[in-house]
Amino acid sequence: MAIRRRKKPNLVLPLSSMGDIAFLLIIFFMLASNFMKTGNVDLQRPGAPTLEQQEPAKCSVMVDRDGVVWCDGAQVSAAELASIIKPLVERDRELAVHVSVHKDLKRDEFMPVVEAVSESGAKIVLTGEPED
Amino acid sequence: MKSKKRASEGGISPDLTSFSDIANLLIIFFILTTSLVRPFGRRMDMPASAKPPETRQQDNTPTVRVTADRLMLSEGEGNEREVTMNELRADLWRRNFPSRKETERAVVVETAPEVTYERYYNVVTAIAAAGGVVALMTE
Numbered sequence: 001m002a003i004r005r006r007k008k009p010n011l012v013l014p015l016s017s018m019g020d021i022a023f024l025l026i027i028f029f030m031l032a033s034n035f036m037k038t039g040n041v042d043l044q045r046p047g048a049p050t051l052e053q054q055e056p057a058k059c060s061v062m063v064d065r066d067g068v069v070w071c072d073g074a075q076v077s078a079a080e081l082a083s084i085i086k087p088l089v090e091r092d093r094e095l096a097v098h099v100s101v102h103k104d105l106k107r108d109e110f111m112p113v114v115e116a117v118s119e120s121g122a123k124i125v126l127t128g129e130p131e132d
Numbered sequence: 133m134k135s136k137k138r139a140s141e142g143g144i145s146p147d148l149t150s151f152s153d154i155a156n157l158l159i160i161f162f163i164l165t166t167s168l169v170r171p172f173g174r175r176m177d178m179p180a181s182a183k184p185p186e187t188r189q190q191d192n193t194p195t196v197r198v199t200a201d202r203l204m205l206s207e208g209e210g211n212e213r214e215v216t217m218n219e220l221r222a223d224l225w226r227r228n229f230p231s232r233k234e235t236e237r238a239v240v241v242e243t244a245p246e247v248t249y250e251r252y253y254n255v256v257t258a259i260a261a262a263g264g265v266v267a268l269m270t271e
Contacts, residue, residue, distance in 0.1 A: 011173035015148035021157030033166030046250035050261035051172040103250035110249045115268060118178045128253055
C-alpha cells in the first residue's frame, strides 16, 4: 500500500506589518528623544526637599567628582563656559542651563561654574535629587 | 490562457527579514541612547555676579552666611543670629518674597571656602523656593 506523504505547509510570516510598527517606534523615539550626552560623567547630585520636575535640558553643565567641568558632554574649563553659553542665549533668550555639581565639591570648585553660567545671562536650573 | 493568469498572480514578495532587523536595531539604539526622564531641580533667580549687588547697599537686605557647620542669618549690622536649615526656610517664607518688588527680593549668600556644594545647594534652593533672588557674594 502506498502511503501518501503529507505536503509540508509553506509557512510565511507576514513581516510587513512588523516593519511598519518598528518604523513607527523609530519615528517616536527620534521625535521624543533627548540624547544622553552626559552619561559618562561621574557625579552624585545633592538632595533637597523643595525640588520640582524640570523640562529636559537644552544645555547642561556638569561638574564631576574630580571637579572636571563638562558642557553638553565636552570637557571645558570654567573660564570658557560663559563664552560657550552666551551665543546660545543670544539665539534663545529663555534658554535654561541645567547645572549639576557633585555634592561633595568645595566652594572654589563649584562657585566659578555657577558664576560663569550666571554671567552668560542664561536661566539657571540647579539639579538635584528630591528628598522627602 | 490559464497558465498566463497563474503567472501574473504569482506576486513578488520582497524579503522583509533584513528590513525588520535593521528597524529593530535602530529601535534598540534609540532606547539605549535616549533619556525620557525629566530631571529634578530648582529654577534659580541668580543675577549675574559681575554686576555689584545694589541691594547690598541697603542695610536690611537679608544675608545668609554659610560655613561648614553653621548658618548665620543677618539683616543689617550687628543683627546676626545662628539658625538651623528649617528655621531659615521658615524665616524666608515669612518674608513673602513673591509679593515684593524684585529689588526687595534679594538674599545675599556668603559662602565659606570649606562649604560643600550640598550645603550651599540646600540654602540657595530654600531661597528660590521662597521666591527670593540669590545674590552671589564674591570676594
